[in-house]
Amino acid sequence: MIPIAYSTFDYVGLVAAVVGTVLTGVATVTAFFGPAWAKRRRRPLVTISSDAETELITDETQPELGGVTSAVVIIENARGRATAHDVEILMSVDIINIQDDFDGTPATRTLTSFFEDANLNYEPLNQDLGACKGTVPAGSKRPVHIANLGDPVDIYRRIGRGNGKPLGDITDLWGAWAIYPSRQDSIRWIRADQAYGVYLTVQGRNFTAKHYRGELALEVDPVQDIPSSGFASPISIMLRWKLPLTETASPRVQASVVV
Numbered sequence: 001m002i003p004i005a006y007s008t009f010d011y012v013g014l015v016a017a018v019v020g021t022v023l024t025g026v027a028t029v030t031a032f033f034g035p036a037w038a039k040r041r042r043r044p045l046v047t048i049s050s051d052a053e054t055e056l057i058t059d060e061t062q063p064e065l066g067g068v069t070s071a072v073v074i075i076e077n078a079r080g081r082a083t084a085h086d087v088e089i090l091m092s093v094d095i096i097n098i099q100d101d102f103d104g105t106p107a108t109r110t111l112t113s114f115f116e117d118a119n120l121n122y123e124p125l126n127q128d129l130g131a132c133k134g135t136v137p138a139g140s141k142r143p144v145h146i147a148n149l150g151d152p153v154d155i156y157r158r159i160g161r162g163n164g165k166p167l168g169d170i171t172d173l174w175g176a177w178a179i180y181p182s183r184q185d186s187i188r189w190i191r192a193d194q195a196y197g198v199y200l201t202v203q204g205r206n207f208t209a210k211h212y213r214g215e216l217a218l219e220v221d222p223v224q225d226i227p228s229s230g231f232a233s234p235i236s237i238m239l240r241w242k243l244p245l246t247e248t249a250s251p252r253v254q255a256s257v258v259v
Contacts, residue, residue, distance in 0.1 A: 042080070042081055042082045043081065043082060043206065043207055043208070044077050044078070044081045044082050044083065044084035044136070044138070044204070044206060044207035045077065045078035045081050045207070046075060046076070046077050046078075046084050046087060046136065046202055046204065046207050046210065047075075047076050047078075047202070047210060047247075048073050048074060048075055048076070048089065048200060048202050048210070048212060048245065049073065049074050049076065049245065050071075050072070050073045050074065050146070050214075050241060050244075050245050051071075051072075052240065052241055052244065053238055053239065053240040053241065054069065054070075054071035054072075054147075054149065054238070054239045055236055055237065055238045055239075056068075056069045056149045056150055056236075056237045057223065057226065057231070057234055057235070057236055057237075058150060058151065058231070058234070058235060058237060059231035059232060059233055059234060059235070060222070060233040060234075060235045061232060061233045062231075062232070063150065063151035063152075063153075063154070063174075064151045064153065064154055065230070065231065066150055066151065066231070067150055067151070067154065068125060068148055068149065068150035068151065068154050068155055068158065069148070069149050069150060070124055070125075070145045070147070070148050070149070070178065071145070071146050071147040071148075071149065071178075071239045072143040072144060072145050072146060073089065073120070073143070073144055073146050073200070073245070074141050074142070074143055074144075075087055075089070075134075075136055075141065075142045075143075075144055075202060076136070076140070076141045077136040077137065077138050077139065077140055077141075078138065078139070079138055079139040080138060080139075081138045082138065082206065083135060083136065083137045083138060084135065084136040084137075084204050084206065084207050085135055085204055085205045085206055086133045086135075086204045086205040087133060087134050087135065087136050087142075087202065087203075087204040088119055088120075088132050088133045088134075088202070088203060088204065089119070089120040089144055089200055089201065089202050090117045090118065090119060090120075090200070090201045090203070090251075091117075091118050091119075091120055091146070091177070091179070091198065091199065091200050092113075092115065092116040092117055092118070092198075092199040092251065092252065093113075093114040093115055093177065093188070093196050093197065093198055093199070094111040094112060094113055094114060094196065094197035094199075095111070095112045095113075095114050095194065095196060095197075096109060096110075096111060096194075096195040096196060096197055096215065097109065097110045097111075097112060098195075111197055114188065114196070115177075115179075115188055118177070118179040118180070118188070119132035119179060119180040120132070120144045120145060120146055120178060120179065120180065120200075121144070121145045121178045121179060121180040121182055122134050122142070122144055122145070122180075123145070123182075124145060124148075125148055125155065125158035125159060125178075125182065126158065127158060127159070127160030127161070128160075128161070128182065129161060129180065129181040129182050129183070130180050130181060130182045131180065132180035132181075133204075145178035146177070146178055146198075147175050147176065147177055147178050147190060147216075147239055148175060148176050148178050149174060149175040149190075149218075149237050149239055150174070150175070150237065152167070152170040152173045152174065152176070152189070153167065153170065155175075155176050155187075156184060156187070159182050159183065159184050159187065160184070161181070161182060161183045161184060172191050172192040172193070172220075173189045173190070173191060173192070174190065174191075174192050174218060174220055174237045175189070175190035175218055175237070175239060176188060176189050176190060177189075177190060190218045190239070191218065192218050192219070192220040193217070193218070193219065193220065194217065194218060195215055195216070195217040195242060196215065196216050196217070197213070197215055198213065198214050198215065198216050198245075199211070199212070199213050199251050199252055200212045200213070200214075200245070200251075201251045210247055211247065211248045211249065211250055211251040212245045212246060212247055212248065213243075213245070213246060213248050213251075214241050214242075214243050214244055214245040214246060215241065215242040215243035216239060216240070216241055216242065217239075217240055217242050218237070218238070218239050219236075219237075219238040219239075219240060220235055220236070220237055220238075221235065221236050221238070222234070222235050222236075223235060223236045
């Protein structure tokens with residue numbers, strides 16, 4: 001066999017050919033998959049959060065003096081992402097019933113469905129239906145109303161649409177869920193000293209939906225006299241997250257549990 005000799009130029013040419021082939025392959029992969037990867041990388045990353053509590057000080061005997069305030073959740077879109085479009089929050093609420101037998105056995109907690117998949121409202125109470133979808137640019141936050149607290153007569157008046165449902169008995173009613181559309185005939189009241197299981201889904205046209213759950217309770221308690229307020233019988237109306245909003249894999253949980 002006759003030995004074959006290679007010059008330095010031959011080796012250089014071989015390496016150049018291999019490098020050229022690899023670069024061509026990388027360019028081809030980038031051409032095919034690069035835009036899709038970049039699009040996924042810029043897809044909106046939308047999350048929601050909330051303050052631990054919202055409080056209103058008002059007068060128990062003349063609640064109209066204290067007005068109405070709103071509790072909100074905050075929608076946030078991460079920096080460097082595309083604008084999130086048609087962003088909405090769907091809310092389902094369970095009434096939490098706790099039965100304690102006082103015999104040393106664990107209390108039994110059951111969940112009764114109150115309503116399901118109602119849109120939260122971007123707008124405050126202003127005698128209009130409100131809005132259920134919005135745009136959230138990258139690096140921005142937007143509040144969405146989850147509840148209105150205060151005088152139930154004032155809440156009812158401010159809704160101002162759909163007079164088919166009378167106000168009725170307002171005993172222990174110190175708030176209403178801020179759902180869309182805002183109508184008097186579809187009010188969902190919040191009762192004092194009642195705990196609620198809350199399930200939220202934030203979704204939109206161009207991003208992956210996320211699910212959250214938590215527990216809210218409306219606490220109404222007397223407070224020390226506040227001379228500057230002018231209230232004869234001041235009370236605190238507090239909507240508090242007993243369990244903070246936590247992201248979950250699905251929007252609902254087991255219907256009843258033992259605590």
